[in-house]
Amino acid sequence: MTTVQPAAIMAGRYQRAFTLAVLFLVAGWHLAGAGGQLLHNRPAYGSFAFQCAMWLVMALAITAGAVLVLRGTPGWCAAWAVAIIALAASTVAAAASPAGQMLAVNWAWGSAGWTGVLVLMRRRFPELVWFLAAEAMATLGVQAWDGLHRTDLAGFLAVLAWSTGAQVAVAAGVRALDAAAGQAATAVRSEHLARERAATAEIIRAARHARWLALQESAVPLVAELAAGTADPGDAQVRTRCAVQAARLRRLLAEGDEVPGSLVHELYASADVAERRGIAVEIETAGPLPQVPRPARRVITDAAIAILTDAHSQARITLAAVGAGIAVSFIADTGADVRLPAPGDGVFIQQQQDGDMFWAEVRWNSQ
Amino acid sequence: MEQPVTVAIIEDHPVVTEGVASWIKSDPGQRVRLVQTAPDLAGLNALPRPSADVVILDLELAGKLVTQQIPGLVAAGYRVVAFSGHTDPAIVMETLDNGAHAYVTKDEGRDHLVEAVLAAAADRPYVTRSQARAMLADQQPARPVLSQQERQALLLWFQGMSKASVGRRMSVSENTVRQYISRARAKYAATGRTAASKDALLARAIEDGVLKPGEIVPYQSFARGGADPPSLGLPGR
Numbered sequence: 001m002t003t004v005q006p007a008a009i010m011a012g013r014y015q016r017a018f019t020l021a022v023l024f025l026v027a028g029w030h031l032a033g034a035g036g037q038l039l040h041n042r043p044a045y046g047s048f049a050f051q052c053a054m055w056l057v058m059a060l061a062i063t064a065g066a067v068l069v070l071r072g073t074p075g076w077c078a079a080w081a082v083a084i085i086a087l088a089a090s091t092v093a094a095a096a097s098p099a100g101q102m103l104a105v106n107w108a109w110g111s112a113g114w115t116g117v118l119v120l121m122r123r124r125f126p127e128l129v130w131f132l133a134a135e136a137m138a139t140l141g142v143q144a145w146d147g148l149h150r151t152d153l154a155g156f157l158a159v160l161a162w163s164t165g166a167q168v169a170v171a172a173g174v175r176a177l178d179a180a181a182g183q184a185a186t187a188v189r190s191e192h193l194a195r196e197r198a199a200t201a202e203i204i205r206a207a208r209h210a211r212w213l214a215l216q217e218s219a220v221p222l223v224a225e226l227a228a229g230t231a232d233p234g235d236a237q238v239r240t241r242c243a244v245q246a247a248r249l250r251r252l253l254a255e256g257d258e259v260p261g262s263l264v265h266e267l268y269a270s271a272d273v274a275e276r277r278g279i280a281v282e283i284e285t286a287g288p289l290p291q292v293p294r295p296a297r298r299v300i301t302d303a304a305i306a307i308l309t310d311a312h313s314q315a316r317i318t319l320a321a322v323g324a325g326i327a328v329s330f331i332a333d334t335g336a337d338v339r340l341p342a343p344g345d346g347v348f349i350q351q352q353q354d355g356d357m358f359w360a361e362v363r364w365n366s367q
Numbered sequence: 368m369e370q371p372v373t374v375a376i377i378e379d380h381p382v383v384t385e386g387v388a389s390w391i392k393s394d395p396g397q398r399v400r401l402v403q404t405a406p407d408l409a410g411l412n413a414l415p416r417p418s419a420d421v422v423i424l425d426l427e428l429a430g431k432l433v434t435q436q437i438p439g440l441v442a443a444g445y446r447v448v449a450f451s452g453h454t455d456p457a458i459v460m461e462t463l464d465n466g467a468h469a470y471v472t473k474d475e476g477r478d479h480l481v482e483a484v485l486a487a488a489a490d491r492p493y494v495t496r497s498q499a500r501a502m503l504a505d506q507q508p509a510r511p512v513l514s515q516q517e518r519q520a521l522l523l524w525f526q527g528m529s530k531a532s533v534g535r536r537m538s539v540s541e542n543t544v545r546q547y548i549s550r551a552r553a554k555y556a557a558t559g560r561t562a563a564s565k566d567a568l569l570a571r572a573i574e575d576g577v578l579k580p581g582e583i584v585p586y587q588s589f590a591r592g593g594a595d596p597p598s599l600g601l602p603g604r
Contacts, residue, residue: 286456286525287504316527320503329526354532361526 010188014181018174019069022121025170026114030055030062034107041105046096051107054093058111061086065119076127079119083131086115091138099146103155109139113167121171122178128171132164219245240309247273247305263292263328266301267317274308279315279332281308287321295345296364300328302341303349303362310334310358325365334358372488375403375411375419378450379428383473387423387450387480394481408436417444420488423480426451426462434461441466441564446487450480459501463555466562469493470501490564490571492552499525502551511554520547546577553578 038055045051065082068074074082090112097105112135120128143152222245225231231238247270264285271281292300307330308315315332325346335356343349343362351360374391378384384404391399402419405411407428411418422445426432432453440447447467451458459470468487471479475495486493494502499521502513513521516537523533524544534541553572556565572578 282527284454284500284525286500288506318500318526320522320525322522327522327526331527352532352536354529354535357529357532359526359528359532359536 011181011185014184015178016070018177018181022118022170022174023066023069026062026118027066029114030059030111034058034111037105037107041107044098044101044105046098050096051093054089054096054108055111057089058086058108058115061089062111062115062118065115068119069122073122074119076123079123079127082119083116086112087131087135087138090135091142094139094142095145102143102146103152103159106139109135109159110163113163117167117171121174125171125175128168132167136160136164215249218248243273243277244305244309247308263289263297263300263326264319266297267304267319267328270301270304270308271315271317274311274315279308279311279313281311281314282316283318284316285319289319289321289326290324290366292326292364293345296347299341299343299345299347299349300362300364303328303360304330306340307332307334307338307358307360310338312356322363323365324367325363327361327363329359329361331357331359369398371398371400372421372485373400373402373419374421374423374484375405375445376401376423377405377408377411377428378423378425379406380425383425387476390477390481399481399484408433408440411440411445412443419445421446421448421468421484423448423450423484424467426453426458432458434458434465437462437465437467438560438562441562444563446490446564448480448483448487450476454497454500456501456504459497460505460507463498463501464559466560466564468564468568469495470498471495472497490567491575492549492556492568492572492577494521494524494548494552496525496527498552499548502555509558511551511558513551513554514547517547517551517554520544521551524548549577550582554582 034055038051042048061082064085065074065079068078068082090108093108094102094106113132116128116131116135120131140156143156222231222241226233226238226242231241233239233242264283267283271283274281304317311332311334313333315330318327318329320327320329333356335358336353338351338358338360340349340351340360346364346366348363348365349360350363351358353359376384376387378387388401388404391401403410411422422440424433424437424440424447426434426449434449437447437449449462449467449470450473451462451470452473453459454472454474462470468490469483469492471483472495475497479493479495483493483495503518503521503525516539519537520533523536524530528536530544530548531541533544537544539547549572553569556568556572569578573580
């Protein structure tokens with residue numbers, strides 16, 4: 001999951017930057033462009049106050065649209081509500097403008113179009129096209145109502161071409177930039193994954209090397225002795241050494257495995273060897289167990305190997321959460337003389353012999 | 368000699384029923400008498416009066432968990448000892464909360480089942496290792512507060528020590544170890560849903576001096592600032 005986040009965050013950041021750019025464009029247009037035109041043509045309107053009211057309605061629609069787009073891609077209901085308010089305000093403002101001069105004094109067409117771009121640019125592209133077409137048709141309708149002349153139609157087409165053209169271009173640009181940001185983020189993600197793979201490979205290599213070093217000290221001399229014939233497989237002591245080394249090998253292999261509850265997993269691996277010798281091993285856990293660091297796990301599994309190696313027929317291993325740590329206990333019919341590993345790394349060992357039953361408890365505390 | 372305790376076995380695998388019957392038969396004191404066996408609960412529920420002191424109930428009959436049926440059995444006057452292949456602490460706790468006297472896993476049967484039946488007949492706590500495990504693993508907010516010694520005794524018992532060994536480890540007598548473990552069990556009888564069997568267990572624990580009435584305040588009452596005291600009414604029968 002951690003590999004996905006940076007890419008998603010990166011693509012999200014780009015998209016937000018594009019949103020802010022469009023937002024500044026729309027707000028700037030409405031304040032300076034439309035607002036300036038409104039003030040400049042002040043004497044021309046039948047009711048300047050009404051035009052101002054419509055300008056404020058449009059400003060509110062833009063504000064609502066800004067809130068929507070800053071929260072993510074708006075749903076169709078919210079987006080279209082804002083778009084239709086802008087469309088209505090623009091049409092009413094146009095209708096209230098003096099006939100014949102409508103195009104010259106119309107501040108609202110551009111603002112409504114930009115508001116539509118703001119809320120619809122990240123929705124399906126046809127939605128924006130429909131909106132801009134409806135906006136143009138409404139303005140043309142008002143003009144026709146006022147009495148359409150050939151010059152008016154030419155003016156209409158000119159405004160349509162540059163205003164709507166700019167709006168469509170900006171919306172298309174944002175979509176293209178979004179797509180580019182997504183690609184860039186994907187590229188970053190795959191680079192991140194590659195880096196992570198390399199790091200994992202390095203960890204695995206180091207773990208293999210550590211295992212190899214551990215084997216050099218213990219298993220390799222035994223194998224060498226067996227090969228040279230100086231160790232006799234018929235000798236019980238040699239068989240015990242083999243059993244211990246087999247358990248270690250399995251544990252070393254298990255240590256690298258990426259499984260939750262590494263300690264339980266390693267204890268199972270250790271128990272497996274004893275089970276092959278016909279010893280019944282029970283492993284039980286009680287409660288949610290904490291993660292135990294590797295050095296402490298080593299002491300615990302070493303104790304397990306020592307006890308299981310000496311067990312005659314049965315052993316029970318339990319793991320229980322205690323306070324801020326874990327209590328791992330072993331009970332086995334070992335007879336006497338189990339050589340337990342030295343405690344350390346926050347690990348404490350207690351033991352008790354009762355008849356031929358041997359009990360040991362290894363506790364590790366996180367504090 | 369006291370009357371033997373009568374027992375019914377509800378178990379859908381005949382071979383298990385046979386095995387349990389043989390454990391009962393091989394009890395040297397013949398302290399338990401098998402009076403009924405059935406593959407499901409229909410037979411028991413049809414009877415107007417309890418036909419046995421204790422029911423040994425396999426928790427899975429015909430592939431279905433029957434823990435929800437325990438309150439009905441308890442209300443009908445039976446004492447229930449659950450005998451199950453399940454070892455999941457959550458199932459153990461649910462079974463005890465529903466009013467079973469004891470929980471014995473199929474691995475523990477030979478050593479513990481007859482003793483658990485006898486303890487249940489006397490309304491005395493009986494704690495198997497699987498029960499100790501479930502109590503140690505319990506994370507429910509309403510769990511009872513166990514003392515340090517009760518927890519330690521439960522832990523060592525769960526780990527597999529004999530009670531005599533636990534006593535040596537804790538420098539107390541074997542009898543004191545039994546008291547610690549029984550007290551922990553009795554405290555659980557004071558929590559969760561109410562059941563006649565749990566009240567009986569508590570009443571007997573107080574009678575036996577295992578528990579003082581003041582010790583059975585469930586954990587939740589601290590948080591809630593004085594919840595209802597646990598009911599100590601007379602046992603169901």
